[in-house]
Amino acid sequence: MRLLRRRHEADAEVAGEAAAAAALEMAPIEPDTQAAAFFDVDNTMMRGASIYHFARGLATRGMFTTSDLFKFAIGQAVFRLRGNENPEHIKVARETALAFVAGAKVEDVVRLGEEIYDEVMADRIWAGTRALAQRHLDAGQRVWLVTATPVELARVIAQRLGLTGALGTVAESRDGIYTGRLVGDLLHGPAKAEAVRALARREGLDLTRCSAYSDSANDLPMLSLVGHAVAVNPDAELREHARKHGWPIKDFRTGRKATLAALPIAAGVGAVAGGIAAGVALRKHYRALD
Template sequence: MPQPAEAAFFDLDNTMVRGASLYYLARGLHARHFFSRRELQLFARRSLHFALRGENLGHLVEVRELALALVAGHRTADLRAIGEEVYDEYVGAKVRPGTQALASRHLAAGVPVWLVTAAPVELADVIARRLGLTGALGTVAENVDGTYTGRLIGEPLHGEAKARAVRDLAARRGLDLARCAAYSDSANDLPLLSMVGQPVAVNPDATLRRHAAAHGWPVHEFRHWRTAARWTARLGTAGLAGAAAVSLVGLVQRRSGRP
């Protein structure tokens, strides 16, 4: 009998991408007159809190409800098209080269790589495809005849729900979770990290950092571009693209004066 397959699962916000992807989508929607500046400012405040302190379920629920209300009545095809533009305008520049190099190493070894996130699946699909990943799991908003209703199908992929989604995917695709890897920055993803054979903390919050140290999990810190550059240089051929991207990001940051 064939041996069960392995795969790698990557969280999105603050793991693969710096900051909150939903906020970048909100900026794109605001620029296209989906909602007001005041509503965008709400997204911005929650995004800043998220970037500084990590995920908070209460904030995620609040922003999710606002996002659902804002897209209600709009066409799913329109949101997917805007997702492509949002990637070009905001998200692509926020991809963490060190984390991308980790994913590239799995792909180079023939291992499928899935993005797993509480962000809308439409945006997750775009990001996964642009990064050359195998696919994405994300939060699914209900639509009727291609128009959003303002309700969800199932739960947001957060915490236990994210772990269940990965477990379901593993069952469908014949994956052996003991041979799989998972990467995240947040202690909220401990249910996912704890059920795979290769859990890895990336840019971890304080709780996840302590848990990783106590359990001997690898920890990668990519929140400073020089750290990412040193790490990707050690990856060899699989990390060359990521290292080049790190250098470009560093050049842009030095010229703009951003940290």
């Protein structure tokens, strides 16, 4: 019996050494310093709007009512059906959201984002899009999320997916407390392209060698900036544009509608509405602590 045990131990040691040797035989991935991939989040990397799912997570914690969440969802659905963005509505919604979030702690938003991602968002990641991102990582390229979602939540998503990082809307903070002002504006539409362009300058990227992925025609400025644009789960306008310009189209929805009312997209107003819902919750939370 003792001899048999020693033989098993020896076999296990040999197997372990062989596995380690085989792993080291693989050629290390050479970093591709001039190419990167940029992925939109809502309905591209994740089903529905990330900020909406964040608001849902806050609702389950009793930080605001189901009625608040329902009103937010209906507001996004109406926005989607109208198919346009009123600049004045965006301005008012943005200012309202910022007023509510003022005074909240950045670390609390990050902590809640981590919890809610694990509980609500992880199962909503499109496996197909995640695989596309992994191909870039395997090729030694950096992969960034680019979203109107607050950068703190965007970073959580990027970290959980093992990506390089995230570009998101930046809310001003001092000493770890939100001031209630944005640094610039929402990272939406042309602002996404400006963020990618700025990152390319900082990181020495060749945009003609970079790739971008999105579901929305709102992201045409970003998609048109890079050498390789891909439409993922595209809306009708983006699908038509992609066909005209010969861009690849990837659809992981298996016949489902691009957007359901219960899973609203985040496009400008949608993202800010989510911020309002989250802001209301955080404001109620801090009032309760006073």
